[in-house]
Amino acid sequence: MNDSKSEIEKQIAHRNRKNKRFKGVIIAATIISTLPLLFILFYIFRQGISAINWQFLTHLPKPVGEAGGGVSNALVGSILILLVSCIIAIPVGIVIGIYLSEETKSRLAYYCRLAVDVLQGIPSIVIGIIIYEWIVRPMGGFSAFSGSVALALIMLPSIIKSTEETLKLLPESLKEASLALGVPYYKTMLKIIVPTGLSGILTGVILSISRVIGETAPLLFTAFGSPFMTTDIFKPMSSLSLIIFNYATSPYEDWHQLAWGASMLLILMILILNIISKIVQSKWKVQF
Amino acid sequence: MITTSKAGSHFISYSINKTKQLTTKMMKFKKSILPLLITAFALASCGGNNSQKEGNQDSDENSNGILGAGATFPYPFYSKVFDIYNKEKGIKVNYQSIGSGGGIKQLQNKTVDFGASDAPMSDEELSKSPAPIVHIPTCLGAVIITCNLPGDPVLKFTPEVLANIFLGKVKKWNDPNIASLNPNVKLPDLAISIIHRSDGSGTTYIFSDYLSKVSAEWNAKPGKGKSLNWPAGLGAKGNEGVSGLIKQTPGSIGYVELVYALQNKMPAAQLKNKAGNFVAATLQSSSAAANIDLPADMRVSLTNTDDADGYPICSFTYLLLYKDQKYNNRTEASAKATVDLVNYVIHDGQKYAELLGYAPLPDAAVKKAEAILKSVTYGDKTLQ
Amino acid sequence: MIPAITFKNNGINFKEKAFKKTLTLSAIVAVIILIAIFFTLLVNSFPSLKALGAGFFYDKTWDPVADEYGALPFLVGTLLTSFLALLISTPFSIAVSIFLGEYYKKGIVAETFKNVIDLLAGIPSVIYGFWGLFVLVPIVRIIEIKLNVPPYGVGIITSSIILAIMILPFSVSLSRQVISMVPDHLKEAAYSLGATRFEVITKIIIPYTKSGLFAGLLLALGRALGETMAVTMLIGNTHSIPTGIFSPGNTMASVIANEFSEATGKIYTSALIEMGLFLFVVATVINIIGKQIIKRFTL
Numbered sequence: 016m017n018d019s020k021s022e023i024e025k026q027i028a029h030r031n032r033k034n035k036r037f038k039g040v041i042i043a044a045t046i047i048s049t050l051p052l053l054f055i056l057f058y059i060f061r062q063g064i065s066a067i068n069w070q071f072l073t074h075l076p077k078p079v080g081e082a083g084g085g086v087s088n089a090l091v092g093s094i095l096i097l098l099v100s101c102i103i104a105i106p107v108g109i110v111i112g113i114y115l116s117e118e119t120k121s122r123l124a125y126y127c128r129l130a131v132d133v134l135q136g137i138p139s140i141v142i143g144i145i146i147y148e149w150i151v152r153p154m155g156g157f158s159a160f161s162g163s164v165a166l167a168l169i170m171l172p173s174i175i176k177s178t179e180e181t182l183k184l185l186p187e188s189l190k191e192a193s194l195a196l197g198v199p200y201y202k203t204m205l206k207i208i209v210p211t212g213l214s215g216i217l218t219g220v221i222l223s224i225s226r227v228i229g230e231t232a233p234l235l236f237t238a239f240g241s242p243f244m245t246t247d248i249f250k251p252m253s254s255l256s257l258i259i260f261n262y263a264t265s266p267y268e269d270w271h272q273l274a275w276g277a278s279m280l281l282i283l284m285i286l287i288l289n290i291i292s293k294i295v296q297s298k299w300k301v302q303f
Numbered sequence: 304m305i306t307t308s309k310a311g312s313h314f315i316s317y318s319i320n321k322t323k324q325l326t327t328k329m330m331k332f333k334k335s336i337l338p339l340l341i342t343a344f345a346l347a348s349c350g351g352n353n354s355q356k357e358g359n360q361d362s363d364e365n366s367n368g369i370l371g372a373g374a375t376f377p378y379p380f381y382s383k384v385f386d387i388y389n390k391e392k393g394i395k396v397n398y399q400s401i402g403s404g405g406g407i408k409q410l411q412n413k414t415v416d417f418g419a420s421d422a423p424m425s426d427e428e429l430s431k432s433p434a435p436i437v438h439i440p441t442c443l444g445a446v447i448i449t450c451n452l453p454g455d456p457v458l459k460f461t462p463e464v465l466a467n468i469f470l471g472k473v474k475k476w477n478d479p480n481i482a483s484l485n486p487n488v489k490l491p492d493l494a495i496s497i498i499h500r501s502d503g504s505g506t507t508y509i510f511s512d513y514l515s516k517v518s519a520e521w522n523a524k525p526g527k528g529k530s531l532n533w534p535a536g537l538g539a540k541g542n543e544g545v546s547g548l549i550k551q552t553p554g555s556i557g558y559v560e561l562v563y564a565l566q567n568k569m570p571a572a573q574l575k576n577k578a579g580n581f582v583a584a585t586l587q588s589s590s591a592a593a594n595i596d597l598p599a600d601m602r603v604s605l606t607n608t609d610d611a612d613g614y615p616i617c618s619f620t621y622l623l624l625y626k627d628q629k630y631n632n633r634t635e636a637s638a639k640a641t642v643d644l645v646n647y648v649i650h651d652g653q654k655y656a657e658l659l660g661y662a663p664l665p666d667a668a669v670k671k672a673e674a675i676l677k678s679v680t681y682g683d684k685t686l687q
Numbered sequence: 688m689i690p691a692i693t694f695k696n697n698g699i700n701f702k703e704k705a706f707k708k709t710l711t712l713s714a715i716v717a718v719i720i721l722i723a724i725f726f727t728l729l730v731n732s733f734p735s736l737k738a739l740g741a742g743f744f745y746d747k748t749w750d751p752v753a754d755e756y757g758a759l760p761f762l763v764g765t766l767l768t769s770f771l772a773l774l775i776s777t778p779f780s781i782a783v784s785i786f787l788g789e790y791y792k793k794g795i796v797a798e799t800f801k802n803v804i805d806l807l808a809g810i811p812s813v814i815y816g817f818w819g820l821f822v823l824v825p826i827v828r829i830i831e832i833k834l835n836v837p838p839y840g841v842g843i844i845t846s847s848i849i850l851a852i853m854i855l856p857f858s859v860s861l862s863r864q865v866i867s868m869v870p871d872h873l874k875e876a877a878y879s880l881g882a883t884r885f886e887v888i889t890k891i892i893i894p895y896t897k898s899g900l901f902a903g904l905l906l907a908l909g910r911a912l913g914e915t916m917a918v919t920m921l922i923g924n925t926h927s928i929p930t931g932i933f934s935p936g937n938t939m940a941s942v943i944a945n946e947f948s949e950a951t952g953k954i955y956t957s958a959l960i961e962m963g964l965f966l967f968v969v970a971t972v973i974n975i976i977g978k979q980i981i982k983r984f985t986l
Contacts, residue, residue, distance in 0.1 A: 034883035041790065044782030049803045051852045055810065055818050078382040079566075111717050114710040117689050127714040129975075130721035136974035137724070138913025140940050141963045144947065145724050148731060155631050156370065156414050168720070175717075199699045200689065201706035229811020232915040232940075236948045241397045242382070243368075243389075250368060251397055256813050263817040264920060265543035266550055266567045271821075278814045285809050404949030411951065428951060494837045501924035503751070503949035525750070530946065532750035537839055537935045538924030540945060551824070553838055 056282065063279025066272045076242050076258075082269050086277050088244040092159065092252040093281075096238060097228055099163035099248055104170040105220055111171075112178025112216070113204060135172035142168050143233035151237055159245075159252035162238030166230060170223040177219020181212040214299035218292045225288035229281055231256040255281050369641055372399045373406020373419030374505045375541040376444055376560045377620045380661050381419070384652040388644065396644060400541060404503020404529045410436065410623050413631055416641045418623035421505025422512075422529055423602035435626040437679060438601050439672050440619035441648050443593055443662035445561040445584035446509050447571035447616070451549050452476065456488045458572045459581050462607075462615070465574070466518035468556065469497060471535035476554060491554070498548050498557035501538025503529040509618040510558045513606035558616075561589075562660040578611040588614035589662035597671055619668070622648065629682040638681045645676060728964040735957035743961060749926045749942075751950075756958040758965075760928045764936035767843055767929060768918065769911040772850030777904060779851075780858040784900070785888060787859070788866030808856035816920030819849045824921065827933075836933045839923055844932040846921040850911050858900075858907035865899030865984065866892055899984045905977035909970050915940040939966055 074085030111127065118124040142165050150161040185208060193203040209216070231254075234240075239251035240261070255277045262270035262277075371381075378400040385396035401409075403420035410418030411432050423438055448460060460468075464480045467473045473480055477490040500507045508529045515522040525531040537555075539548040546563040549555045561584045564571045573581040582588050592605045592613035605617045622645050628638030649672045653663040664672065677685060689707055735743065739756055746757025783804065791797040820841075828840035869892050877887045893900070923935020924945060939962040950956040 030883050030886070034885040037885040037888070038790065041782050041786050044779050045786040045800060048779045048783050048855060049800065049807075052803055052807050052810075054822065055814070058818060058822060059814070078386045079379040107713060107716070110709060110713040114714045117710070118714075123711065123714050123718075127717050130718045132974060132978055133721055133971045134717075134724075136909050136913075136970045138915065138940055138966050138970060140913070140915040140943050141724075141728070141967050144943065144960060144963045145727055147947075148727055149723075151414060152412055171717075199703055201702055204706070225809055229813060231811070231813040232944060235944060239372075240399050243395045243397060245368075245395075251370060251399070256811060259813050259817055260916065260920075261543075263813075263820055264540055264547055266547035266563065267543075274817060278817060281811060281814065285811075286806075289806070289809060402949050404946075404951060406949075408949050408951045408956075431952065496837050496839055501945045503946060503951070526753070528751065529949075530751040532748055532753070532755075532926060536925065537841065538926075538937075538945075540919075540924070548841075552828070552840060553832075 059275065059278050059282055062272075062275035063277075066276030067279060071273070071276050075244055076273070079267070084269070084273065086255065086258060086273055086280070088241065089253040089255045089258045089277060090280065091244060091246070092238070092241075093228065093254040093256070095246060095248065096159050096162050096166065096234070096252060096254055097224065099160065100166035100170060100227065101220075101224065103163060104167035104174060104223075107167075108171050108174030108220075109178050109209070109216060112175045113182060113209070115175065115179040116182035117204075131172050131175050134168070135176075138232075139165075139169055139230055140232040140235075143236055146233065147236045154249075156249075157237060157239035157251040159238050159248040159250065162234045162252065162254070163248065165233035165237050166227045169230060169233065170227050173223040173226065174216075174219055177222070178212075178216050181215025181219070182208060184215070185212055211301050214295055214301065217299070218296045221288050221292040221295065225285045225292075228284060228288075229256050231260050369394065369396045369416045369637075369644055371396065371406075371417040371419060371622070372401050372409050372415045373623070374403045374421050374620055375400040375543060376403070376421045376446075376504075376506050376509075376618075377419065377442060377661065378542070379562045379566065379659050380442055380656055381648075383655050383659060384648055387655065388647060388652075392647075394640060394644070400543075402500070402502040402529075402541060403505030403508065406623065408503075410625075416637065417645070419621065420623060421618050421620045422508030423604075423619075423621060424623070434630065436623050437626050437675050438621040438623060439645055439649065439675055440601050440621055440664060440668050441645075441672075442620060442653070442656040442664060443589045443605075443617055444620055445589045445592075445614050445617045445662075446506055446513075446558050447561050447564050447584045448556065448558055448574070449546070449549060449564050449569045449571055450556045451551075451553050451569075452493075453491065453553075454489075455568075455570045456485070457570045457583075458488065459484045459575070460572050461575045462514075462517035466514050466521050468495060469514065469534070469536075470518075470521060471497070493554035496552055496555040497533070497536030498545050498552065498555050499531070499533050499536045499538055500541075500545060502540050504541075505529060505618075505620065506542060506558065506560055507531060509606060510616060512604055513616045516607040565660045574615050576611075576613060576615040577607050577609055580611060582612065582614045584614045584616075586657060586660070586662045588612055589617045590665060592617035593619070593662075593665050593668065597667055599671060599674070601668070601671055601675065617662075619664075624679055626678065627680055627682070629680075635681050638679075642676060642679055649673070649676070725967070728960060728967055732957055732961035732964045734953045735961045738954050739958065743958070747928055751946075751952075751955055754952070754954060756954065758939065758958070758962055760926055761937050761939045761942050761962065763928050764843070764922070765912060765938040765940070767932075767936065768847050768850055768922070768938055769908055771843065771847035771932065772854060772911050773904060773908055775847060775851035776855045776858065776907065780855050780862060780903070780907070781900065783855070783859045784862035784866050784903075785892075788863040789884075789888060789892065792867055804856045804859050807852065808860075812853065812914060812916040813920075815849050815853055816917035819845060819917060819921045823848060831933055834933070836931075839933070839935055841921050841923040842933050842935045843922065843929050846918045846938075847932070849917050849921055850914060853914060853917065854907040854911050857910050858903040861903035861906060861981070862896070862900050865896045865903075869895050896984075898980050902977045902980040902984070905973050905980070909973040909977065912973070913940055913966055913970050915944050919944050939963075 071085045073087050075088055077084035115124060115128060146161050146165040150164055151157055190203055190208055193207050234254055234257055238254060240257045241251045241253045245252055259274045259277050262274035381398050385398055389395055403422050406418035406420050407424060407428060409415045424436060429436060450458065461484060474495055476493050476495055482490055508527060511527040511531055515527045539545045542559050542563045545557045546559045546567050549557045550567060571584055573583045576582050591610045592608040594610045597603055607615050649664060649669055656663045743756060743758050744762060745759050747759040748755050748757045749760060787797060787800060823845055824840035827845050828838045831838045873891055874887050877891050918938050919941035922937060922941055924937055925935040926937060929936035943959050943963055947959050950959050
């Protein structure tokens with residue numbers, strides 16, 4: 016009897032040890048997975064901090080090989096291209112999201128959903144090719160506008176999905192209460208349902224913005240880049256992501272510095288957007 | 304569910320109140336964001352409006368902005384000259400160095416005002432273009448061979464050894480073929496890593512043109528071109544990328560335009576030219592290489608020059624324009640602006656070439672360039 | 688459902704109709720955009736499809752000078768980097784999913800790590816490439832010198848490592864959800880029989896969520912196949928089939944990025960677009976399969 020008892024005890028102890036070891040392995044693996052992020056952020060901040068100064072933010076890039084210069088045109092370019100793509104993508108995305116949240120059974124909704132899923136998976140370089148063929152060539156030139164359209168196509172699926180999910184979570188009773196009172200359908204949607212789901216929709220919009228702000232591939236042959244400050248969206252424009260790509264692969268030390276500074280700017284903007292989205296999510300959320 | 308019970312009506316009033324609160328909140332938000340969006344959009348379209356005010360219908364051609372793209376070879380030179388041009392004349396020239404292949408393609412697609420290429424377009428490329436294109440040389444550059452070895456030694460190469468290295472037949476630095484040419488250099492027992500261009504490059508064309516002339520094996524395969532099927536090595540984008548990668552990879556060898564080596568303090572090897580002399584790439588040896596009869600359309604190869612003092616891998620670099628500038632919605636003003644720019648580059652701009660390490664155009668070349676520029680027309684009007 | 692009842696008031700009637708029409712129209716627009724994308728890719732690939740046929744996929748010479756376009760090296764490069772990245776990231780992604788889905792579901796630890804993983808997903812590709820160029824490449828170079836391999840630094844292994852880091856958040860976000868949704872009664876039944884947590888995880892949770900985990904990996908794979916910028920900066924850009932994980936190579940996406948703006952000649956451009964078409968089709972298929980699995984799983 017004593018022998019078999021210790022056998023079982025040994026087994027249990029063994030299993031308990033395995034259990035503890037496993038937990039340790041999981042925790043270790045998780046920490047290792049988060050290390051790259053810390054390394055990247057730390058490295059970028061260390062290199063970028065020394066690059067960011069007033070000249071960096073307000074000057075244009077200098078000719079090749081000359082010291083100094085800044086990224087003012089790229090900063091403005093990034094924001095402007097983003098703004099135009101928001102103007103294109105947000106209304107369209109929200110409308111399609113409303114449609115998908117309302118219609119669940121029709122054939123069109125099925126195909127639309129499929130289309131949105133496929134669109135989400137298209138590599139951004141392929142979108143760049145498409146926009147080059149659709150807009151750049153017929154327009155006869157590169158332009159920030161074509162870059163914005165490309166970014167809008169990339170933003171669209173996430174805006175649509177988050178709008179759809181948010182609106183689906185709202186209770187039917189809200190809509191039906193409004194309809195029962197005689198409010199027309201369109202007013203119900205636009206003035207009651209959408210505002211109620213605003214936090215979720217906005218969160219989706221902000222997250223999709225933070226996703227495309229760093230996109231480079233679709234801008235390579237659409238916005239093309241420019242060493243000048245320009246606000247004309249029908250001309251080529253620079254962007255932070257483009258200059259990081261160009262400067263990083265160059266041999267010039269000061270260009271590398273500029274690229275680090277630009278990387279830090281981008282990461283800061285993404286961090287801020289993420290924080291804003293979390294605030295929006297928590298403060299404006301309507302609980303049912 | 305809607306019921307007539309008390310709970311139901313409470314619920315309805317609750318919902319209505321809540322949504323009222325939210326709509327007012329949203330209205331406040333709208334009030335702040337909307338003007339911002341409107342101003343931003345107005346700014347953006349204002350930029351577009353400006354071009355319209357200057358009397359142009361199309362929005363991408365604007366006499367206050369010229370768009371060019373192409374070779375990375377002369378990029379330091381162009382970037383300086385266009386910067387000076389902007390300061391002197393107030394005209395913005397946006398030049399993107401995407402490689403000679405890119406310059407040619409974008410010009411063929413008519414998405415840029417001018418292209419730039421070190422490799423003159425072949426007859427086949429010209430025949431595939433929608434309209435005749437002229438080549439205007441702007442300066443002379445040299446393609447040098449640079450390496451990343453301890454001590455940054457200046458090495459000597461013969462054409463045969465160079466070809467064998469790039470063919471992948473000579474694999475280590477301390478190979479006797481290299482050592483015999485460089486008795487005073489301690490060559491390490493390190494593998495040779497070849498760095499070439501990953502994009503369509505005029506610099507590649509110039510280099511492969513030279514190799515095709517001096518090595519029958521190279522001529523057979525891979526031959527000469529802007530994008531090659533390299534037997535070995537890593538690719539990097541642009542002269543910038545190649546020099547960047549060489550600087551970081553020990554034991555690497557690659558070909559870049561002279562200016563990139565100068566700016567990055569990388570050693571340039573001396574090559575044995577056709578006459579048998581080991582020549583370094585300098586302004587003099589580059590100019591000497593151009594000491595030949597130049598054809599009227601200036602599409603000429605200067606590599607493996609006969610001149611005794613000439614550096615064997617030199618080339619003109621060209622700006623490419625359509626002979627007839629009247630295409631698409633191009634205005635006469637745009638055409639004149641483009642032609643004026645090119646004119647500036649081949650005359651006043653030349654003084655910046657030497658400062659940066661490019662050889663200025665010899666007089667004979669300038670004369671031929673002027674003649675070509677005079678032949679550029681807008682419809683039937685000449686622009687010069 | 689959009690209600691069929693409308694009011695007879697003319698003004699509102701018009702607005703009602705307009706609104707409903709706009710909704711339907713927008714959905715049609717979404718479908719049209721997708722079809723248009725597919726057709727643009729297809730039509731522009733015709734010249735090379737006709738000229739090269741199936742040889743495009745097993746010809747290993749990409750020689751624009753000779754007008755020969757074999758995409759095999761890039762196909763190999765794409766598959767190699769993506770699967771290697773998946774291999775590297777899978778153990779970590781499953782570990783993190785278990786961490787977040789089972790051990791730390793709520794609380795400050797959970798929130799912190801969730802945010803960290805989300806941030807990883809938010810870093811732009813070009814910054815990953817930039818960081819990889821200056822931090823990862825020298826490290827790989829040192830390793831290569833120790834292993835007596837040409838010290839390129841860039842190459843298949845470097846780009847695979849960066850890809851693995853980049854795709855981790857995508858598989859984690861899905862896997863974490865499915866793991867946390869395992870019904871409590873299954874787990875409790877096992878605990879009541881004396882199972883340790885380890886045994887519950889490996890014998891109950893993982894088998895139960897197998898298809899969900901697989902879907903997460905598929906989605907990560909789809910992302911890896913199309914990733915462009917970081918790979919272009921780190922893969923070495925060579926037109927030959929990689930001979931080992933330390934050799935340079937090329938992926939379809941990075942070839943397009945490098946050569947598209949300068950491809951002259953109809954067949955050259957068309958060949959590049961054909962690769963874009965291939966990427967589109969493969970990414971779509973993987974995406975759809977993944978979503979189908981998720982749908983079946985959550986039903």
